[in-house]
Amino acid sequence: MSLSAEEKFRFSLENFLKTVKGNLSQDTVAPPHILAAVSGGADSIFLLHMLHRFMPEYGYILSAITVNHLLRPEAESSGDAEFTENICAGLIPPVPCFRVDFDEGYVLSVAADRKKGIEEAARFLRYREFDRAADACGAGLIMTGHNKNDQLETVLMRFFQGGGASSLSGIAGRRGRYVRPLLNITRGEIIGWLNTSGLLWREDASNADTLYLRNRIRRQLVPLLDEILPGWQRGVLAASEKAGMDDAVCNSLITAEWSRQKDSVFCGASSFLSMPEALRLRFLQRGLSELGVPHRVPSGFLLRAARSPERFPPESDFLISGSKLKFYRQGNSFFLKTDIVQNSKSGYLVYITSAGNYTLPFGNITVSGEKDAFFFDACFGPFPLPLIIRSRMGGDNLRTAEGKKKKLKKLMNDWNIHDDDREIIPVIEYNGEILAVYGKPLGYPDWYIKN
Structure with a gap:
């Protein structure tokens, strides 16, 4: 007999409570103190309400933290932080909320220093503030709102990036004092509960930007898999769990030391x-x-x-x-x-004279087609042959559709391309002219002008 939607969600909540209770028993702080990371989005608002709801039963202290990265327009970004503060203050009893506001441009400057991209820099700074707030209030556990959909998207993303068993094991349920108790609950279940309860949350407009690989997987790939391969989620999560087991065993066998x-x-x-x-x-x-x-x-x-x-x-x-x-x-x-x-001496150049598979520094590209209509990976083109695929060179300029020139460096700045990726992103040249920049294999947009 199949479970109703309500019964399924009740089961998910039981898993949530079991996870929270299990992690509380491992906490050495007495009484246990939890710091909830809250962005204002549906997942973290759900987490906040759930933790608040069960405070009397489990006897823990609850605090919250919200971080304003100021990467979006101020009204939107600061609005999320203010919304979170108001939610925390309106609970009975109210939940103390740490609010951190970064200066405009600070995350970008850290990204430039760390050379790993804006998303990585924002995450690094966010978790640094989580740790600082936890130390300040004496929280032994820091809980985040990562859910089952986040887990699936993470495993898919790391698979397409060529990750090994360690990365394919996905998001850890617990690592150190960080706990993610929603990994068995779907985004749909969370939103359904919030709607039924009449509770509000904020939507981050950047979640719709398909410039980011995770958003493309979420908005384009996942719906396609749902349509053509029902039940794929179970297979992916099972493979992820097995990868985690294998990785744990392999790591335990390493006896050498650096x-x-x-x-x-x-x-x-x-x-x-x-x-x-x-x-x-x-x-x-x-x-x-x-x-x-x-x-x-x-x-x-x-x-x-x-x-x-x-x-x-x-x-x-x-x-x-x-x-x-x-x-x-x-x-x-x-x-x-x-x-x-x-x-400073890095670079590559590959001549493309026919259809086939070509190896580049970041992976393989498949060239297919006939006559003057050849495509890369069956999706980017058409192009004539012969072509040159190469890394960037000093003085590279692009010809826009209006016949004007644009520096390749300016295009890369506009796309926020990581410094290391700039050395390997494919530039496509024909008869001495740059026809395209193929960003998709590295998670960036594409630039293409048809001759």
Whole structure:
């Protein structure tokens, strides 16, 4: 007998309460104190009301925090923060709310320093403020409103980005003092409960911007999967859970240690070579963390480093370089080192003379078609052949539809392209003229002018 919508949601709430209670029992603070991260959106407003509703039963103290990044128009961004403050103040009993307002342009400046993009910088700053507020009020747990849909979108996004078992395991239910008790509840269930209860929330207009990969997955891919592959969510979540189990086992088997030496880390060659490739890969990722590498490192570099060493004798001058890094052998040790100089010499150029699969620094591109109508990945074009796909060069200019010139650098600034991605984003050239910039493989828009 199938469950009604109401029964299903009651079951979801039971899972929520079980998660909250289980994490409270692990908290060492007495009485337990929870800090709820609230943006004003449906998920976090639901979380706030649920935590407030069950305060008397479980005996914890509840506080909230809201962060205004000021990345959207001030009326909208500050409005979200004010809305959250008012919701917290209107509860009986009221919930103390920390409000943090960043200065205009602050997140952008941090993004430029960290070289990981605006979203990453906003997340870094947001979680820093969560930790500060938790320390200030003595909260042992920080709870966020990530839900089941967020989990699915995250796993899909990381799969398409070539993630391994660690990333495919998705959003952790608990990591340190951070707890996400809504991972078993869908966005639809949350909105349904809020509507039924007559409760309001705020919509973030940037969630509709398909410039971001997550939004494209949410708005374009997920509806298509729902239509053509019913039940796909169960399969994805099951695979994610298994990936997490596998990753935990693999990480427990790593016995080697990195040692720090100025701008490098090193380990014993025998220890590294004794590990299977899967463990070497994870060990190399630990090395990146030890080095504090601030940029995204292509999986190709790590895979080459994991697979290649045993093919070289101990006395050989073994070296792999790329992505501002060097991995090399020196005597009885392997070294992983930052290599800033090589970045200025990076670049690539590939001639496209026929249909086929072509390997570029970020992955493969499929060229298909006939005569003068060839497409990249069956979606971008048409183009004539032969073409050149290359990295950017100094002085690159684009010809707009009006016949005017626009600097490629200006286009990349308009798209907020990460510094590292600027070196590999494909520029498509025909007869000495730039026809297109193919941003989609790296999560950016496309620019294209038809000759």
